[in-house]
Amino acid sequence: MKILIIGPSWVGDMVMSQSLYITLKNKHPEATIDVMAPAWCKPILDRMPEVNNAIEMPLTHGQFSFFKRRQLGKALREEQYDQAYILPNSAKSALIPFFANIPKRIGWKGESRYGLLNDIRTNKKSFQYMVERYIALAFPKKEMNNSASLGGLDNLAKPCLFIDINKQLQAIKKFNLNQNKPILGLCPGAEFGPSKRWPEEHYAEVANEMINQGYQVCLFGSAKDKIVTDKIKSLVAVTNQQAVYNLAGTTNLIEAVDLLAACQTVVSNDSGLMHVAAAVGCHVIGIYGSTSPKYTPPLASKVDIVSVDIECRPCFKRECPLGHLKCLKDLAPSRVLNKLKDSH
Structure with a gap:
């Protein structure tokens, strides 16, 4: 057939x-x-x-x-x-x-x-x-x-992308990642629009705390996300910035797939990279603002969903119709850090 x-x-x-x-x-x-x-x-x-x-x-x-x-x-x-x-x-x-x-x-x-x-x-x-x-x-x-x-x-059958170990090692060396430290992946972009993007300050707080605990942090995204990832890195403590690898716009999609597979955990907005992270076996912490995991949840074996329970979400709008973005701003970094702590 x-x-x-x-x-x-x-x-x-x-x-x-x-x-x-x-x-x-x-x-x-x-x-x-x-x-x-x-x-x-x-x-x-x-x-x-x-x-x-x-x-x-x-x-x-x-x-x-x-x-x-x-x-x-x-x-x-x-x-x-x-x-x-x-x-x-x-x-x-x-x-x-x-x-x-x-x-x-x-x-x-x-x-x-x-x-x-x-x-x-x-x-x-x-x-x-x-x-x-x-x-x-x-x-x-x-x-x-x-x-x-x-x-x-x-x-149901879950997505499972093949990882080429040799290409993964090449990517790790190309971007000078430390092979002796665990990697936390952050995917702070969202093609859909601002109502899916957790604030840069919140991502930076998570990155800072995890670097203090011995992690290195990789920021993933397309060239369009570089403004966001640059800001996150700038908000991390100066002494910790050498452990932040800003990969947005520098990797091709296959390098991103292989490097996501090298991460123990990935914290992501509801985006394409969240689904890639799920399909390469990561523990995925999915952040939901205007959208809902009741339609397109990450299909990983280990998933944590974080969101705030306010009456106006999910609205599925690209931009906050009420102009306050409470569904994302009020989602405290401690919620994500607690999920990270529980998984180790």
Whole structure:
């Protein structure tokens, strides 16, 4: 059986989608799975043993380009795929499998996709977690009524990214990490917006205290997060700053994956890197402001969720509609430090 997956566009969603690939391989061990996804997600796919081939999606997120999608679909006809799973909700994401003449095209009801999909699922809201929604597609429609049909989150296949030990050691040496000290990873950025970002002062307090306890601290993120990570490092006691490694914008995604895997614990906002940290076996302390772990929790074996219980959260807004960001400012660093203390 040959399977084509139209993958998600975001790193965190791509990590969670591995649960579907694992489930499909368990059901069809001889199947080959190809995944079409944006170039920035390709390094993640390269670390998924279930994926045979990562096909780069040449169109940017949001770009419609009907004729280009038709051309891409026609070019894939010679692959003779048996099934396609379309994970994004858009109509445009279903065009390529349609033009590739793939006989069975499976996905959730989204934007006017009748005809483009011929195995369309309509009960998405019956599944609480995004990972359940991905995995449910691997089973016949009649078997999948709700979350209970899958047996609960604990029984589902969890993402598990392969770590290349040699490349990990190369990255540790490249960034001059101390191989004799435990590493605490901090992921203080969030592509979504300010309402997911715990204040820099709080991250700095956690970093300072853990350095005092013998840790080194790695700050992860993209080039966009460098303003945030620079500020965190500047707020750490001057005598401790040599133990802070500001990696935002300096690592590529694969180096970030391997270095996150070297961390004992990772403290993260609700972001793509939080899901990477979960998939490489870290103890994850997930900080939730405007969003909720009731939809996309970190799928690690050891997880602590910290949040404040105020009536306006979760609002799922990019910026605080009330202008006070209490859901993040009032989340004291001591809450995270207590979780770190409990884990050692």
